[in-house]
Amino acid sequence: xxxxPLPVKDGVNATRLRLPAEGPWETVLEYVLERxxxxxxxxxRARFLAGEIVDxxxxxxxxxxxxxxxxxIWYYRSAPRExxxxxxxxxxxEDERLLVADKPPFLPTTPGGRFVQxxxxxxxxxxxxxxxxxxxxxxxxxxxxxxxxxxRAEDRGLYQRLFEERRIEKRYxxxxxxxxxxxxxxxxxxxxxVRSRLLKAxxxxxxxxxxxxxxxxxxxxxxQPLDAATSLYRLTPxxxxxxxLRLHMAGVGLGIIxxxxxxxxxxxxxxxxxxxxxLLARSVEFTDPVTGAQRRFESALRLDRPPEPCPRMME
Numbered sequence: 001x002x003x004x005p006l007p008v009k010d011g012v013n014a015t016r017l018r019l020p021a022e023g024p025w026e027t028v029l030e031y032v033l034e035r036x037x038x039x040x041x042x043x044x045r046a047r048f049l050a051g052e053i054v055d056x057x058x059x060x061x062x063x064x065x066x067x068x069x070x071x072x073i074w075y076y077r078s079a080p081r082e083x084x085x086x087x088x089x090x091x092x093x094e095d096e097r098l099l100v101a102d103k104p105p106f107l108p109t110t111p112g113g114r115f116v117q118x119x120x121x122x123x124x125x126x127x128x129x130x131x132x133x134x135x136x137x138x139x140x141x142x143x144x145x146x147x148x149x150x151x152r153a154e155d156r157g158l159y160q161r162l163f164e165e166r167r168i169e170k171r172y173x174x175x176x177x178x179x180x181x182x183x184x185x186x187x188x189x190x191x192x193x194v195r196s197r198l199l200k201a202x203x204x205x206x207x208x209x210x211x212x213x214x215x216x217x218x219x220x221x222x223x224q225p226l227d228a229a230t231s232l233y234r235l236t237p238x239x240x241x242x243x244x245l246r247l248h249m250a251g252v253g254l255g256i257i258x259x260x261x262x263x264x265x266x267x268x269x270x271x272x273x274x275x276x277x278x279l280l281a282r283s284v285e286f287t288d289p290v291t292g293a294q295r296r297f298e299s300a301l302r303l304d305r306p307p308e309p310c311p312r313m314m315e
Contacts, residue, residue: 170284172281
């Protein structure tokens with residue numbers, strides 16, 4: 001991991017921008033102004049003059065620094081105007097190496113796009129004074145439940161390898177329609193195994209399936225009927241592709257309640273806090289790579305009881 005010359009500020013890391021070694025621009029500023037054409041030129045020039053833009057050693061890059069004299073610049077992104085997300089992220093466990101959180105729906109795990117301060121990572125960094133806190137995995141913004149964070153940079157690799165090598169046992173719960181006759185015996189018995197080749201392009205909102213060797217595997221069990229229309233399901237992902245559980249459930253006729261992407265992409269609309277996606281990361285279990293102890297962390301949230309908005313979170 002490349003070390004930033006700037007510290008975490010208000011819970012947010014500085015941004016790194018690689019620069020071309022040559023081109024039609026005489027200065028770094030000229031390149032940046034063309035690269036970010038939507039930015040007001042005078043405000044950007046003022047940031048350079050104020051010493052807010054630095055190189056990898058922490059030296060200020062000025063408005064006259066020649067292009068090609070530095071490989072990259074570091075800076076803090078201007079904070080977007082954010083609407084507060086009225087759900088709190090709670091801590092389930094904390095020790096010298098790990099912090100385990102219960103992430104509510106609608107709150108992203110990490111900053112991105114229109115969500116910066118309104119992310120689990122930034123909230124936890126600021127509240128607990130942990131500037132090095134880093135997520136070891138991520139949940140979709142609409143998914144609730146258990147997320148593991150490393151508190152110190154020196155511990156990240158050990159725990160991240162557990163996910164990379166699939167040595168983490170994850171369990172999810174979902175609320176979806178009752179199973180059709182074609183899959184009822186499987187989901188009520190030993191489990192329905194869904195395998196497919198799944199891809200997710202950054203430029204597209206939804207993941208999609210294509211012919212070829214499977215790279216995604218989900219195991220689906222029905223726990224119990226909940227009412228006349230829906231059941232509670234236990235999901236075991238044996239791989240970790242983006243939107244895997246949501247797409248696999250929809251693909252077998254079990255579209256998760258509250259899902260705006262699968263099986264149908266709904267028109268973009270403001271978040272409806274009364275109708276969250278009913279998908280919960282219930283638990284994670286693993287052998288601790290440092291102590292050798294078996295560890296299990298379980299969410300305190302319940303899909304049949306969506307979290308109530310917290311008035312203080314709106315302040």
